[in-house]
Amino acid sequence: MLSADDPLPLRPERVLIAGVTGSGKTTLARRIADLWDLRHVEIDGLFHGENWTPRPSFLDDVRAFAAEDRWVTEWQYTSKGTDEILAPRAKVVIWLDYPYRVVRARLLRRTLGRSILRTRMWNGNVEKPIWRMFSGDPEENIIAWQTLTLHKWTERMPDVVSEQPHLLIVRLRHPRETERWLRAQAEASGVSIAPPKRRSRDR
Numbered sequence: 001m002l003s004a005d006d007p008l009p010l011r012p013e014r015v016l017i018a019g020v021t022g023s024g025k026t027t028l029a030r031r032i033a034d035l036w037d038l039r040h041v042e043i044d045g046l047f048h049g050e051n052w053t054p055r056p057s058f059l060d061d062v063r064a065f066a067a068e069d070r071w072v073t074e075w076q077y078t079s080k081g082t083d084e085i086l087a088p089r090a091k092v093v094i095w096l097d098y099p100y101r102v103v104r105a106r107l108l109r110r111t112l113g114r115s116i117l118r119t120r121m122w123n124g125n126v127e128k129p130i131w132r133m134f135s136g137d138p139e140e141n142i143i144a145w146q147t148l149t150l151h152k153w154t155e156r157m158p159d160v161v162s163e164q165p166h167l168l169i170v171r172l173r174h175p176r177e178t179e180r181w182l183r184a185q186a187e188a189s190g191v192s193i194a195p196p197k198r199r200s201r202d203r
Contacts (some may be wrong), residue, residue: 014066017096018075020155025074058077090167
């Protein structure tokens, strides 16, 4: 397993971004797509149909893009069957293993902002009303879902390492490490990267 300071032995063509809800997987996936000229497939957009209904073609769509040569996506919906499709095809996993205070603050800002602004997301969906944040049901409350799955990747990674030995895993423990790692990849590739949006609480 590599750290932020270890050079990559290859230029990745197929990348998975792992991390708890709110860690910034999609934001990083977009930046990596720009950096390495990969197609970014936002997997939430494949899963959620109108009114947050799961799309029947989800796994078929995942199989279709996974068969392509160059992509980056978020490693999600593992209980829905994505592991068997994505892990064998991927070359690199970027694991955002951030402190609780960072991921909780990020998720709260994102959820409140989308709910207040009624931001349109995948297939016309908008964030659920703020009062849902007080529900104890993780299926209804994304904050409760984050709490429930907070240690999922810490528990899973030993199995990933043993079951998918071809995967090169990069573990990033703080947004500052991620920025340092991205700068190193940009320098190695001879390209420039846009600075991140300021997150004053990511400390």
